[in-house]
Amino acid sequence: MEELNNDIMQLLEWLGYFGKDPEGGVSRFLYSKEWLEAQKSIEDWMNKEGFNVHFDEVGNLFGGLQGTKYQDETVLTGSHVDTVGNGGLYDGQYGIVAGLLAVKYLKETYGKPLRNLQVVSMAEEEGSRFPYAFWGSKNIVCTAKREEVENIADFDGIAFVDAMRDCGFDFRKESTELRKDLKTFVELHIEQGSVLENEKKSVGVVHSIVGQRRFTIEVTGEANHAGTTPMNYRKDAVHAASVMISDVMNRTKKHGDPLVATVGKIEVKPNVVNVVPGYALFTMDIRHTEKEALVQVTEEITASLNTIAEEMGVGLKIDMWMDADPVPMDKRVVEVVEQQCKEKGLNYKLMHSGAGHDAQIFAPFVPSAMIFVPSREGISHNPAEFTEPHDLAEGVKALIGTLYKLAYQD
Amino acid sequence: MEELNNDIMQLLEWLGYFGKDPEGGVSRFLYSKEWLEAQKSIEDWMNKEGFNVHFDEVGNLFGGLQGTKYQDETVLTGSHVDTVGNGGLYDGQYGIVAGLLAVKYLKETYGKPLRNLQVVSMAEEEGSRFPYAFWGSKNIVCTAKREEVENIADFDGIAFVDAMRDCGFDFRKESTELRKDLKTFVELHIEQGSVLENEKKSVGVVHSIVGQRRFTIEVTGEANHAGTTPMNYRKDAVHAASVMISDVMNRTKKHGDPLVATVGKIEVKPNVVNVVPGYALFTMDIRHTEKEALVQVTEEITASLNTIAEEMGVGLKIDMWMDADPVPMDKRVVEVVEQQCKEKGLNYKLMHSGAGHDAQIFAPFVPSAMIFVPSREGISHNPAEFTEPHDLAEGVKALIGTLYKLAYQD
Numbered sequence: 001m002e003e004l005n006n007d008i009m010q011l012l013e014w015l016g017y018f019g020k021d022p023e024g025g026v027s028r029f030l031y032s033k034e035w036l037e038a039q040k041s042i043e044d045w046m047n048k049e050g051f052n053v054h055f056d057e058v059g060n061l062f063g064g065l066q067g068t069k070y071q072d073e074t075v076l077t078g079s080h081v082d083t084v085g086n087g088g089l090y091d092g093q094y095g096i097v098a099g100l101l102a103v104k105y106l107k108e109t110y111g112k113p114l115r116n117l118q119v120v121s122m123a124e125e126e127g128s129r130f131p132y133a134f135w136g137s138k139n140i141v142c143t144a145k146r147e148e149v150e151n152i153a154d155f156d157g158i159a160f161v162d163a164m165r166d167c168g169f170d171f172r173k174e175s176t177e178l179r180k181d182l183k184t185f186v187e188l189h190i191e192q193g194s195v196l197e198n199e200k201k202s203v204g205v206v207h208s209i210v211g212q213r214r215f216t217i218e219v220t221g222e223a224n225h226a227g228t229t230p231m232n233y234r235k236d237a238v239h240a241a242s243v244m245i246s247d248v249m250n251r252t253k254k255h256g257d258p259l260v261a262t263v264g265k266i267e268v269k270p271n272v273v274n275v276v277p278g279y280a281l282f283t284m285d286i287r288h289t290e291k292e293a294l295v296q297v298t299e300e301i302t303a304s305l306n307t308i309a310e311e312m313g314v315g316l317k318i319d320m321w322m323d324a325d326p327v328p329m330d331k332r333v334v335e336v337v338e339q340q341c342k343e344k345g346l347n348y349k350l351m352h353s354g355a356g357h358d359a360q361i362f363a364p365f366v367p368s369a370m371i372f373v374p375s376r377e378g379i380s381h382n383p384a385e386f387t388e389p390h391d392l393a394e395g396v397k398a399l400i401g402t403l404y405k406l407a408y409q410d
Numbered sequence: 411m412e413e414l415n416n417d418i419m420q421l422l423e424w425l426g427y428f429g430k431d432p433e434g435g436v437s438r439f440l441y442s443k444e445w446l447e448a449q450k451s452i453e454d455w456m457n458k459e460g461f462n463v464h465f466d467e468v469g470n471l472f473g474g475l476q477g478t479k480y481q482d483e484t485v486l487t488g489s490h491v492d493t494v495g496n497g498g499l500y501d502g503q504y505g506i507v508a509g510l511l512a513v514k515y516l517k518e519t520y521g522k523p524l525r526n527l528q529v530v531s532m533a534e535e536e537g538s539r540f541p542y543a544f545w546g547s548k549n550i551v552c553t554a555k556r557e558e559v560e561n562i563a564d565f566d567g568i569a570f571v572d573a574m575r576d577c578g579f580d581f582r583k584e585s586t587e588l589r590k591d592l593k594t595f596v597e598l599h600i601e602q603g604s605v606l607e608n609e610k611k612s613v614g615v616v617h618s619i620v621g622q623r624r625f626t627i628e629v630t631g632e633a634n635h636a637g638t639t640p641m642n643y644r645k646d647a648v649h650a651a652s653v654m655i656s657d658v659m660n661r662t663k664k665h666g667d668p669l670v671a672t673v674g675k676i677e678v679k680p681n682v683v684n685v686v687p688g689y690a691l692f693t694m695d696i697r698h699t700e701k702e703a704l705v706q707v708t709e710e711i712t713a714s715l716n717t718i719a720e721e722m723g724v725g726l727k728i729d730m731w732m733d734a735d736p737v738p739m740d741k742r743v744v745e746v747v748e749q750q751c752k753e754k755g756l757n758y759k760l761m762h763s764g765a766g767h768d769a770q771i772f773a774p775f776v777p778s779a780m781i782f783v784p785s786r787e788g789i790s791h792n793p794a795e796f797t798e799p800h801d802l803a804e805g806v807k808a809l810i811g812t813l814y815k816l817a818y819q820d
Contacts, residue, residue, distance in 0.1 A: 191638060192635050192637075192638045193634075193635055193637070193638025193639055193640075194634075194638075194639065194643055195638070195640065195643075198643065210637060212637065214683055214684075224603075224604075224788055225602050225603055225764065225765060225788060225790065226670065226672035226674060226695045226697070226764075227602075227603070227620060227622065227670065227695075227697050227763075227764030227765045227766075228601060228602045228603025228604075228605070228763070228764035228765050228788065229603055229604065229670070229764070229788060230603075230605065230667050230668070230670065231659075231662055231663050231666075231667070231669075231670055231671075232663075233604055233605075233608065233788075236659070236672075236673075238655060238673050238674070238676065239655065239656070239659045239673070241652070242651070242652040242653075242654075242655035242656045242659070242673075243652075243656050244652075245648060245649065245652035246649070246652045246653050246656055249641075249646070249649045249652070252641055253641050253642075256641075257640050257641070258640070259641075260636065260637065260639065260640065260641055261641075262636035262646075262683075262684065262685070262686050263646075263648050263649070263652075263687075264636060264648070264678075264680075264681070264682050264683045264684060264685050264686065264687055265678060265681045265682060265683050266648065266676050266678045266681070266690075268674075268675065268676045270674075271674070271675045271676070272674050272675060273624055273672075273674045273675050273693040273695055274624075274672065274674060274695050275672070275674050276672050276674065277673075277674055280676075283683040285636045285637075285683055285684050287636070287637050353637075353638070354635065354636075354637030354638035354639070355635060355637040355638050356637070375638075378634055378635060378638060378639055378643070380635065
C-alpha cells in the first residue's frame with residue numbers, strides 16, 4: 001500500500017479538475033456541465049478497472065464488483081460528487097476517490113468478493129445550487145419526493161427539472177422501491193472540524209451524527225433617540241439580545257460536550273449608530289448526539305430567554321424552524337470499523353459527527369457507519385481545505401479493512 | 411395670550427404645508443423648491459408684520475425690530491427651517507413660529523424694544539440632503555468653510571453649490587466676520603426625548619448640550635463550522651461582542667444620568683445561521699454633559715473591553731471617529747429663562763439636551779440658551795411628532811418673557 005499517498009492525491013487532483021475555479025477551489029454544482037463531466041469521467045475510470053457500472057435515474061453513479069456467493073447482498077461505499085461554491089478538494093470527493101482505490105486494491109489483492117462491493121458517486125448533498133440537500137442519497141433510499149423539487153430553481157432561474165433533464169436524467173419512477181440488496185453503507189469523509197487535528201488522531205470512527213435544532217429569535221424593544229433617552233427609559237433590543245446570547249453561551253458551556261450552540265446571524269433595526277435599537281433578531285443553532293438532551297436544553301434556554309425578556313421589558317418570539325433528530329450509526333458496522341483500526345494499528349478515535357452527511361439519510365434504512373480524517377484547522381467549504389496525505393491514506397486503510405471484513409468474509 | 415394656542419397651530423400647519431408629504435409628514439430639504447417657498451413665505455409674513463427683513467448670503471432669513479436705545483446689540487431667537495426626510499411638524503419650525511409670534515406679541519404689547527430683536531429662520535441643521543449639518547448656524551458664526559461643501563452632492567448627484575445657486579444664494583464672502591451686534595441667542599425646540607413627558611413638565615430650561623463620542627468596535631475571532639467545532643475550540647466574535655455590549659450597558663447604568671450609551675448598529679460576518687461568526691462590528695455612542703466624565707468613561711470602557719477580548723481570545727479594534735465636547739449654555743441667559751419660568755408660574759425643569767442643536771454652534775461665540783417643550787413618547791424625525799398645544803403655548807410664554815427681559819429692559 002506504499003503508493004496509496006500518491007494515488008489518492010493524483011485522483012483528488014484529477015477529479016478536482018472538473019469545476020476548478022480560476023482563483024483556486026472547486027465549484028461543481030448538481031447537473032452542471034462540470035458535474036456531468038466529473039460523473040462521466042468516474043464512469044470511464046470504473047469501466048477501465050473492469051467494474052460493473054450503472055447510473056440510476058437521477059444521476060447517482062454506481063460501480064463495483066459482483067459477489068461470488070451472496071449476490072443479493074451489497075456493501076456500498078462512497079460519498080457525494082457535488083461541492084459548495086468555491087469549495088475544496090476533499091469534501092465529498094475524497095469519499096469517492098477512497099472507495100475507488102479501496103475496491104481496486106481489494107480486487108487486485110483478493111480477487112472477487114463474496115458479496116457485491118460497490119462504490120457510489122452520489123449526485124448531490126450540499127444544497128448549493130438548488131434549495132434542496134441530499135438529493136443523491138434521498139433518491140437511493142427512495143425518500144426524495146418529486147413535488148419537493150418540481151418548482152425550485154437556481155439563482156439564475158434555471159429550473160431544477162430542466163437542469164436534470166439537460167444532463168440526461170429524470171425523476172425516479174414512482175414505483176421504485178428501496179434496493180433490497182443494500183446491506184451496509186460506509187462513508188469516508190473529512191471531519192470538517194478540528195477535533196482530530198487537536199487530538200492528533202488520523203482517523204475518526206463515527207458512532208453518531210448530531211441532531212440539530214435551529215431557531216429564529218426576535219427581540220422587540222422600542223426605538224429611541226440615542227441622546228435624549230435616559231438609560232432607565234429604554235427598551236433596548238440589542239442590550240436584551242446581548243444578555244440573551246451571553247446566557248445561551250454560558251449555559252451551553254456549562255452543559256459541556258457534545259452540546260454546541262451557535263448564534264451565527266444578527267439583524268438589528270434600524271441599525272443606525274445614534275438610535276436605540278427597537279428590534280434585534282438572532283439565530284440559534286444547537287446540536288447534540290442525544291435527542292433528550294436537545295429537548296431538555298431547548299426547554300432550559302427557552303425558559304431562560306423568556307425570563308430575561310420579562311426582566312428587561314422587551315418582547316420575545318422564539319421560532320424553531322428546524323428539528324432534525326440525532327442519527328446513531330449501526331453498532332455492528334461501527335464495531336467492524338473500530339476493530340479494523342485496531343488490527344491495522346491506526347491512530348483512531350471514536351467520535352460523533354457535528355455536521356450532516358449522506359450516512360444519516362442511509363442509516364434509518366441501511367446499517368451505516370462513517371470514517372473521518374482530519375481537516376486542517378477545521379476548515380471546509382473553502383479552497384483552503386486540507387488533509388495531510390498520510391492521514392488520507394490512513395482513512396483509506398481503515399476503509400479497505402472494513403470493506404474486506406464486510407464483503408470478503410463470511 | 412389666550413389665542414396663542416390657535417395662532418401657534420395655525421402657523422405650524424401653514425409652514426408645514428411647504429414640503430408636506432402625500433402620506434403625511436414634512437420633507438423640506440436645504441435649497442429645495444419647498445425650502446425656498448417656505449423661506450419666501452416667512453419673509454412675506456415678516457414684511458406684513460412690519461419687521462425689518464433680510465437674507466444673508468447663504469439663505470438664513472432674519473427679521474425683527476430695531477432697538478431704540480442699543481442699536482449695536484441684537485437679541486436673536488429662532489431655529490432651522492429644514493427637516494429630515496418625512497419629518498414632523500415641530501422639529502425646527504416650532505422655534506421659528508414661536509419666535510415670530512413672540513416678537514409680534516411684544517411689538518403689539520410693548521412697542522419697540524431697547525435692543526434689536528430678531529427672529530432667524532436658519533437655512534439648515536439636519537444634514538438630511540447633503541452630508542453636512544449646521545450649515546445655517548455655522549454660516550452665522552462664520553465657521554462654515556467653503557471647501558467643506560464644494561465637492562459634496564445629494565443622493566441624486568446634485569451638487570451642493572448648484573442647489574444653492576439655483577435658489578439665488580452663494581457662499582459667504584471670505585471677508586465676512588462674525589456680527590458684533592449679536593449679544594444673545596435663545597432657541598426654542600422640542601425635546602426629542604421623553605424626560606419632560608415622563609416628569610409631567612411643560613417647559614425645559616436647558617443648561618447644557620451633551621458632548622458625544624462615537625466609536626466603531628471590531629471584534630475578530632475565527633469563523634468555524636457550527637456543528638463540528640466544540641465550544642472550547644471556538645473564538646466566537648458574536649459571543650465576545652455580546653459580553654462586551656452587556657458590559658458597556660451595565661457600566662453605563664451604574665454611572666447613572668446623564669451618561670447614556672447606545673449600541674445602535676451590529677454587523678456580523680459571515681452572518682449565516684450555521685457558521686460560528688469570525689467577525690462582529692458594533693458601534694457605540696456615548697454622551698455626557700461633562701467632558702471629564704466622557705473621557706473617564708471612555709477610558710474605563712476601553713480597558714474593560716480589552717480585558718474581555720483578552721480573556722475570550724479575540725482581537726479587538728476600537729476606533730473613535732467622533733469626539734464632540736459638551737457645550738454649556740450661558741449661565742446668565744439660563745438664569746433669565748429660569749427666572750421668567752418662575753415669574754410666569756410655568757411648570758418647568760432645568761435639564762440638559764441629549765441631542766445636538768444650533769445653539770451649540772452659537773454658544774462658543776454668542777451667549778446662548780435653549781428652551782424645550784415635551785415630545786410625546788419622545789418621538790421626533792417622524793410624522794408622529796407631537797406636542798400638546800398647551801405645552802407649545804407654555805414654551806412661547808417662556809420665550810416671550812425671556813425676550814422681553816433681554817430686549818426691553820436695561
